[in-house]
């Protein structure tokens with residue numbers, strides 16, 4: 001199974017280790033193709049990683065940051081992943097990076113996803129970097145087990161840029177990059193903490209697992225590095 005554990009003593013150390021690796025990937029992209037394109041996750045885990053990455057020296061003016069997924073909430077909400085990224089990542093050295101969020105004011109998440117897709121279609125795909133999180137229900141991005149369109153989201157041939165997601169488990173409707181946009185990234189990593197998430201991820205490697213994260217593990221082009229601390 002496609003797993004490559006990168007184990008660190010604590011959450012600060014894993015944040016710094018992941019920031020070092022991601023900074024190298026961004027520098028490589030800037031030097032090889034003149035720009036870099038990265039998608040990051042929201043939620044609670046990435047805050048220290050964002051703070052660490054924002055201190056890394058590289059030509060951030062050549063970097064575009066977007067989100068792996070977003071809650072269908074305005075940026076003023078404390079549930080907004082865009083607000084989290086602005087407050088924690090687009091600071092310090094990284095203040096000059098360009099940010100393209102997924103949220104748009106629209107009738108529903110599907111309409112907002114259409115607008116986000118149109119905006120992101122001007123970008124050069126694939127992503128250079130995609131950093132994923134995971135919930136204890138086995139979701140990653142906004143691939144929630146209760147999403148009616150889950151099979152489309154995790155279909156490795158589905159090439160939409162952003163999809164709306166109807167989910168109760170997620171707290172509110174969501175916007176997400178589908179599986180293909182994530183696994184085609186030059187560098188895909190999973191950032192998780194704690195023994196419960198480790199157990200869930202190990203479960204996801206089993207043949208009969210229905211955890212949505214399994215779709216990433218099965219379809220990833222290389223074993224997925226799992227940046228983990230207890």
Ligand SMILES: O=C(O)[C@H](O)[C@@H](O)[C@H](O)[C@H](O)COP(=O)(O)O
Nearest residue numbers: 041042043044045133134135141
């Ligand atoms: O907006 C979000 O919620 C995410 O991007 C989501 O996929 C997240 O990565 C997991 O839910 C883990 O979240 P925690 O880090 O809060 O456990």
